[in-house]
Amino acid sequence: MAEIIRSVKGTRDFYPQDMAIRRWMFDIIREVSAQFGYQEYDGPCLEFIDLYAAKSGEELVKEQAFVFSSPGDDMLTLRPELTPTLARMVAQQQYEIAFPLRWWSIGPFWRYENPQRGRTREFFQWNIDLVGTESITADAEIIAVAANFFKKIGLSPQQVKIFVNNRRLMDQAFAKLEISQALRPKVFRVVDKLDKLSVKEWQAYALDTGLSEIQVAGLMDLVKNEDLWQESEDLCELFELLKVFEVADYVQYNPRVIRGLDYYTGTVFEAFEQGGQSRAILGGGRYDNLVADVGGNRLTGVGFAMGDVVMELVLRDAGVIPEKLGNTPEVVVTVFDEETLVESLKLALFLRESGFKTVVYPEPDKLGKQFKYADRLDISVAVILGPDEISSGQVAVKNLKTREQVTIKREDLLEQIGEFLPMGR
């Protein structure tokens, strides 16, 4: 056998059983998004590199994007994120769109990273945004969308938590500690490290970034202060609203959530798996200048993004992925010989029109082999059509799960199949 050309590093093959899980997950995303009145959109997977250069910074484009020149010598990139595309699309029609807009999307993205658990080079991301309002209600709604997704997919507040903070609040707190503006991006990273390092390591790391000992001590107090939110009007209002949205049990204040991105200006949030791995599932927040960078008017919004890779890991850990996802055929029609093949095909046609997912064994073969095939495909019902049945206007129906078999009149076939099929098909 010739050697099989391997798949590209960091990509995934979706066999039918994998695809069924993806479909299931995406359907819930679609359902929740639509339920809140969001409209689906999408952009191209290919964009000019300039689109990202304007906004995302050098490092992302140079080191993590798939960049190449087209035959026409344009510098193109496989989109590493959706936000710049969204910004462009909004800017292009800024006088046409009815604001506030509620848009969502799911599609493939590419980043040239070192693949490892929970991280691939090709992945899917759910993006959802509410653009054109500064109301805190919008922040609450977006968080409620995330919480409702968790609820619907089967993750409880004990299994997953959305941690919320406010960038402005943290900026004020940093100002009180007299941490300079220039140092703050680094300080964000310091804060982010707190849960990963020991106290001593963390202090050393913090001092290393240029903070004074007093500042380090102050910072430590700050990021351990779970009541800090009370100093922020926005957060007080947000938490009240989250109660109204009936998602408060999924949400918790956390002063250590800041998000690396510079463009977040108010509310920031990240959902984490609770317990063992504690992986970040989704993240988002409020931003001030979505479209200004690509030449539009100032527009604020709030949104989040969720990758499918970590999400699926978490769902697996939680054991909430259904065993049966209903992507298998339901009925197999057996074929006795060349003469009866046409009868089998006609019967299958009838079953399909009646709404059953039906396959026909493609050629005459031993019944045993046909059953074995059906069994391998996890098909529940076999319809047996041989010369005896044809001449008597009957049909044999076998429940492959229970081995029960009955011979009935043709007109009773649909009812019989319905009886043999497992519930909830």
Add this chain to the structure above:
RNA sequence: GUGCCUGUAGCUCAAUGGUUAGAGCGCGUCACUGUGGAUGAUGAGGUUGAGGGUUCGACCCCCUUCAGGCACCCCA
């Protein structure tokens, strides 16, 4: 970019430096000419990732290289 681990049958894995590299699962055929999963019999399937070295002898030890996994870095 850095570090650790792993590459043996289609899959999951064995095999003190010593005969012809094995097992389970899967696959083919038969027992079974209109009835599957079980059982039994039997068969196919390998350049041990690749290249070099040490050795009387290498799946095993050493070097190089390729690939994969995991962690760090980073995470828009």
